[in-house]
Amino acid sequence: MTVRHLLLATAASATFAVPAAQAQEAAPPIPADQAESDGPSSVSAIVVTARRRVETAQSVPLAISVIKGDSIEATGNFNINKLQQLAPTLQVYSSNPRNTSVNIRGLGVPFGLTSDGFEQGVGIYVDDVYNARVAAAVFDFLDVSQVEVLRGPQGTLYGKNTTAGAINITTNQPTFDFEGRAELTVGNLEFRQAKGVISGPLTDKIAARIAIAATSRRGTIFNVTSDRYINEQDNLGIRGTLLFKPNEDLSIILTGDYSRQEPECCGTVFVRVGATQRLLSRQYDALAAAQNYTVVSRNPFDRLTDIDASLRAGNKIGGASLKAEWDLGPGTLTSVTAWRFWDWKPENDRDFTGLSIVSRSQNPSQQDQYSQELRYNYSGRDIDFVLGAFGFKQRIDTQGVEQQGVNASRWNLTGALANDPSVLNGLTASNIQSLKSTSAAVFGQVSWKLTDAFTIQPGARINYDKKSGFYQRVVTTGSGAVLTCPQSATTNPVGAAQCGIYQPQTSAPSVSDWNFTYDLTLSYKLAQDVLAYATYAKSFKTVGINQNGLPTDAAGNPITSAGVIKPESVNHFEVGLKTQLWDRRATFNLSAFRTDIKDYQATVTNGQLGVLRGYLANAGKVRSQGFEADFSIRPTDRFTAYVNGAYTDAKYKEFVDAPCPPELSGGTTATAANPASPAGRPGTTASPSFSPANCDISGQRLPGVSKVSLSYGAEANTPATLLGKDGQVYLGVDGNYRSRFSSNPSPSDYTWIKGYALTNFRLGFRGGDIDVFGWVRNAFDVNYFELLQTAPSNVGLVAGQPGDPRTYGLTIKSNF
Template sequence: MRKKQDYSRWEAIMAVRNQSFKTSMARKTALLAFCSTFSLSAGGTVVYAQDEASDASSDRIVVTARRREESLQDVPLAVSAYTGDQLDELGAQDLTDIEALSPNVTLETSRATNTTLTAFIRGVGQQDPVSGFEAGVGIYIDDVYLNRPQAALLDIYDVERVEVLRGPQGTLYGRNTIGGAVKYVTRRLDDEPEARLRLTGGTYGQIDAVGTFNLPLMPENASGGYLRAGGAIAYMRRNGFGDNLVNGLENYNKDILAGRLTLDWGLNDAFSIRVTGDWTEDNSDPRQGHRLLPYTDLTVMPAVTYPVLDNVFDTRAGLNTPEQSVVARGVSATAEWQVSDEFTLKNIISYRDDETTTPIDFDSLPIVDLDVPGIYDNKQFSEEFQILYEGDRLSGIAGFYYLDAEGLTVFDVVLDETAPLLMLAGLNAFTSSDVSTKSWSVFGDFTFDLTDTVSISAGGRYTEDERSISLLRTQYFTPGFSPSFGGPDRAPDVVLADLDASATFTDFSPRASITWEPSPEHTLYASYSQGFKGGSFDPRCGANAAPDLDGDGMAGAVDIDDQIAFCRFEPENINTYEVGWKNSLGGGRFNSNLALFYSGYKDVQVPGSIGIDADMDGIAETFAGVTTNAAEATLYGLELDGLAVLAEDMAAAGDSLSYQFTLGYINAEFDEYTGRTGTDISDVAVFQNTPSITAFSRLSYQRPASLFGKDGDANVSTSFSYRSFTNQFNYASPLDQPEVWLWNAGLGWTAADGKVKLSVHGKNLLNKEYVVAGYDFVTTLPEFGNSALGLSGVLTTFYGNPRQVFGTIEVAF
C-alpha cells in the first residue's frame, strides 16, 4: 500500500503547481498584448527575402515546402525555416533547439531516452514511442519520412536548413501527417573542393568534433554533367548533468558518433541522381529519472529511507539491463529528370533501420518495483514518385507513395515488490508487439493563377493503410527477467494475449486555398486542409481480458473477434481552416508573418490502461493498454513571427541592429472525452505538451571587425524564450510544468571569406529547472483508466538541460 507520507508529498507538489498556474494567467494576458502590438509592426520569420539595398537583412531563402522552389515570404503556408548559418549563430545543437524558435511547436527528448523524439504541433502529436502508434508530426531527412521516433532526435551538423510546417500535410509529398512536419535538409554538394573542421568545447566536459568535405570528382562540363562526393562525420561527447548514485554511471551524458556520405551524379543538365547514406551510434549511458517521492524500504533490516535527491539530474535507478545503445542507419537515392521545360520526374527510394536497447527504471530506486528493460527494432522501405509541372499559369505535383515498415517492441514489466502481496515469488509481465505497416497513397496539388495577383490551389490524397500486429503478452510468477532479457528459460505462467490480427484503413484528404498578392510586398491567403492518422492496434493490449463485445455470449478469453475489437482503434481526423498574411516592408527591413487557424479534431486516439486480474483473486497485478477514439476537440489560435532591422550604419559602415520575434497562442479544449466509466470528462481533460503561449525574442548587433589581421563581421546577441503552463498528460498531474523563461546569449566572429568562424554561446543562463517529461503512477483517475503500478508510488521526472556554455572554432581548407 502507498504510504501516507507519499500522499502528503504529492498533495504539496500539486498545490505548488496549481498556484503557479493561477498566478501565471495575468502575465500571459500582458505578454500576449505586448507581443501582438510589436510584431504587427516589426515581425517576420527567421528566414526572409532580402532587398539589394538592405545589407543587414538575412539572405533570401528558397524553400521547397510546396515541392517547388519559392521564397519563404511567397509561400501561402504556415512554415518557418532556419538556415544552417542561422542555426550556428543561435548555438542550436539538435532538433529540440528548434522548439524555442517555432510558435506552437513542442520538440522534446522522450522520457528515459537520449535520441527518441516527442513532437507536437498545434496540439497534435504522439507521446508514446512504442510500435503501433503513428506519429502526429512527420520527421523527414532529405524528403525521407522517418516512420518511428527512435533515433529521430537529429543532431544539427552539415545542414542546409530546417523547415517546420504547421498544420496537416499530405497532398504535396511523402507520408500523410495530421499535425505538421519537420524537414531536415542536409547541405548540397557544389563544384568547389572544400574541407571544414568544427571543434566545440564547453561545460560538463563537452567536446564536439565535426568534419565535412566536398570533392568534385568530375567538374561540371558543357552539357551540365558532373560527379561529386561529400560527407560529414561528427563525434559529440559530454559528461552527465548528474550521476546515478547506485551503479556509478553518468546521467544525461552524451556519447554519439554519426556520419553521412553522399554521391551526386549529373548525367547532363536534365538528369541527376543523389545517393546518400547515414548512420548514428549512440553509446550514451541510460537517462534515468528524478524521483519526486521519498520512500522507505521495509523489506530490509534495518529499514532504508531514500529521500528526494537535491540534484534533479541525479538518480538512484538500479536497472541497467540491457545496456543502453542506439544504432540507426539509412540509405536513399533521389533521381530527377527534367523531361521538358514544363515537366520534371522525381523518384525517392529509401531503406532505414534502427535498434534501441534501453533499461527504463520507472520508480528510480535500487529496488525492483517497476523496472522495464526494453528493445525497439524498426525497419522501413519507402518509394515515392513525383510528376512536377510548371507552366505559365498552372503548376503543381502528382505523386505516388509507398511505405513498408515494421516496428518491434519487446519489454518486461518487473514488479517484484508487488509479488509478496500476491503470495508470489516474483512478478514479470512480458510483452512482444510486432506491428507492420503497408501503406500506399496517391496525391496531387495544383495551383492556377487566375490573374497576375490571384491564384487558387486544390489538392487531395487517397491513402490505404494496412496494419498488422503479432502480439504476445505473458506473465511469470518467478523472480527475474524473461528469457528475452537473459532470464532463465521457462514457460510463462499466464498468457494475457496471443493475437495475430490485421486491419485496413482508407481515407481521402482534400486541401484548397486562395492566394492574393496585391503587391510584391504582401501575400494574403486562406486555406482549408484535412488531416488523417491511420488506425492500428494497441501494442500493450491484454486481448484475453476483452469483454463480450459482439454479444455472442463468449468473452475475449475464447472469442478472437472480441480480442481484435478490444485491441483495435480507428483513425483520427482533423479539419483546419487558416488565414494568413505575409509582408516584407521597407526594402526588406521589416518582415512579418501572421497565421490564424481553427481546427476541428475528431475521433482523437486516446491511449489508456486498465488493471488486469490474471489469477482472479481480486487484485490487479498488471495492466494492459486499451486505446480508444474517445475524444473530440476544438483548437484555434494564432502564430506570428518576424524580423525587424532596427538600425543600420549606426556608428560605422555595415553596423546593424536587428530584432527577431515569434509568438504562438493556442486554445485547445476537448469538446468530448469519454472515460472508462462511459461518462464525458471533457471538463477535466487537458491537452498534453501544448502550452497556450510560446514566444521567442532575440536582439542581435552586428558590425565589421578585424581579428588576427583578417577582415570579418562580429555579432553579439541575446534571446529569451517563453512557454506557459504545460500539461505532461491528458490530466492534471504534479509533473505539469509552470511557465518558464529561458535566457540564451551568443558572441561570434566570421571572416569575410567565410573560412574561419569563432563563437561562444551560453544557454539557459539563469539555470532554470523545467520538466519536459515524466512518469506518473500516483495520480489515480479511474475515468482515464489509469492504474497505480508499483508499491513505492511512481512519480518520476525528466528535465531540460541546465546552464551550458560552449565555444566553437570552425576552419575551412
C-alpha cells in the same frame, strides 16, 4: 481569448535572418518575380521547398518556420529535441529516444504511450525521405542547410499523410568546387563536439560530400547507486553523398548515413509525492518507511538519484537513398527510393526508486522501412502543379522483458503476501511483437493564378493503409514456472496476486482502410509585399492497431474489437497574412488557425493493471486553435533581430472515459451507492476511498501544450581585425519562453510544469574563413523540468527529468 493573449501572440517571428551572401550562396535559383529586394539592408531571401518546388518563404500561402543551419549551430540546437526552442508551436517530449513524441500546435501523437501500431501526425523528412518513427529521427543534425517546420495538414504535398504538420530537413549537397569545414567545441560538463565536412569533384560529372560529427558530454544527474553521472551524451554520425550530373537536365544523388548513440540514459530524479486514493498505508511515504528506504534527495535540482536498475539507450539509425531529378522542360520528374533501419536497445528503471521493484524493463526493437516516391512538378505562367505517388513498407520486431524485484511484494500487495518477497521476486513478463505496415497513395496540388493577384490552390490525396500485428506475452514465476491466468484468490492466492501484476496474452490485430484527403487554399496579393491566404483542409490520420496488448473481458479473454483504432477525422481552418516592410528590411507574418479532430486517437485505461498499463482507443473530440505571429528585422548589416510567438488553446472537447489522474485513482471502484471520493483523499481500512473507473476530462487542456510560447533573439556586429584577418566582432542573444503545461495525459495537480524562460548569449569573431565564439546557454541557470512522470502502482510518486543547467563553452569553425 483576452486582449493580453492576443497582444502576446502577435509579438513574433519564424524566420532567422542570415547574411545575404550566405543565403544566396546556399540557395538554388528562384523565379525572377519572387526574388527579394537586393538593397544592402533588406532581409535576405529565404528559399524553401515546402510545396515541393523552389520558392521564397514569403510567397508560400502556408504557416512555415524556416531555421537556417547557421542559426541551429549558433544557438546549440543540434537535434529535433532542442529545435522547439526556436519554433514556438513545436513540442517535443522525450523520456528516452523511443518514447519521444513530436507535436505541432498540440497535435500529432497521444501523450504517454509508445505504440508502433499507429501513425505520427507530424511527418519528419530528411532530403525528401520519410522517417516512420520519431525514435528513428532523434539523430544529431549533420551538415544541415535548413529546417522547415510546416504547420497544419500536408497530405496533398508529402509522401506520407501528415495531419498536424511536417518537419522538412534539408542537408547540404555535393559541390563541383572544392570546399571543406571543420568545427570543434569544448565546454563544461566535459562537453566535446567535433564536426567535419569535405565536398568536391571526383570527375567533371561526379561530386562527393562526406560529413561526420561526434558529441559527448557528462551526464547532468549523479546516481549515488552506480557512483557515476547519468543522462549523458555519446553520439556519432556520418553521412556520405555522391552526385552524378551527366548533363544539365539530370542529377542523381546517392546518400548513405549512419548514427550511433550509446549513452547511459535515461534516469529520473525524485520530484514530489501527491496523495492518491489508495489506502494511506499503501502510498509512497508509508511503503518507503516500511522498507527503511529514504530517497537520496527530495530536491530535484540537487540532480541526485539512487535508481538501481541498469540504464542504456542504445540507438542505431541509418539507411540509404537514391534521388533522381530530371528536368523535362516545363516540369521536373523526381524519384526518391529509400531504405532506413532503426535498432533500439534500451534498459530502464521503471519504478523510479532505489528499491528493486521493477528490476528489469527493456523492449529492444528493430525496424526496416522501404519507401518509393515519384513526383512531377510543373511550373507555368498561370498554373503550377505537383502530382505524386508514394509507396511505403515497414516491419518492426520487438522483444520485451519486464521483471519484478525483491521489493515488489511489499510495494504492490497487501496482508501476509506483502511480507513474502518470493511472491513477486523474479516474476517475469516476456513479450514478442511484430508489425507489418503497408501504405500507398496518390496525391496532387494545383496552384492556378486566376489573376496576377489571386490564386486558387486545391489539393487531393487518396490513401490506402494496411497493418497486421502480433503480440504475445508469456509470464513466468521466480521459479521459472509458466503462469496461467486467471487464478482463484481462494485456492491459489499467490497465483492470483501474480496475475494481478502480469497476465499472459496473445493477440493478432489487423486492419486495412482507404481515406480521401483534400484541401483548398485561396491567396490574394494585396500589394507587392503583402500576401493574404485562407485554407480549409479535410484530413485523416490513418487507421491503427493496438500493439501493446488488449483489454480483456470478464473471462480474461482479449477483446478483439479493441485491436483496431479508427482513423482520426480532421477539419482544419487557417487564415494568414504575410508582409514585408521598410524596403524588405522587416518581415511580419500572422496566422490564425482552428483544427477539430473527431475520433481522436488517445491513451485510455480500464483498471486492468495486470493486463496492460494503457492502450489506444478513439476518444471523442479534440480542438486546437490559436494565433501565431512572426517578426524579423534587419535595419542595417550590423544588426538583426527576431521574435516569434504563439497562443495555442488545445483541449479535449469530448473525452468521457479518459484515464484518471493519480489524485482520483487507487481506491475501490465507485458505484451509484458509493460515489467517487474527493481528489487526493487516502482511504483507510475503516473508511475506503472510491475512485471512478475512468474520468471525464472534456474541456481540459491537452498535455504538453503551453498556451503562450515565444522565441526571440538579436545579433549586433562591428568591423574588427583579428590576427591580421578583417571581419566582425559580434554579440548575440537568443531565448525562449513557455507558459506552464501539463505533463500527464489527464491533467493532474501533481504534474503541471511551471512556465520558464531560457536565455543564451554568444560573443565571437567571424572573418574570412574562421568563426570563433564563446557561448553561455541557460545563462541565468534557470531550474526547469522537461518532463514529469507518475510512477507505476499509483503510490503518488512523481519523478522527472530536469532541464540542462547553465552550460558554457567555446566553438571554433574554419572553412577551407
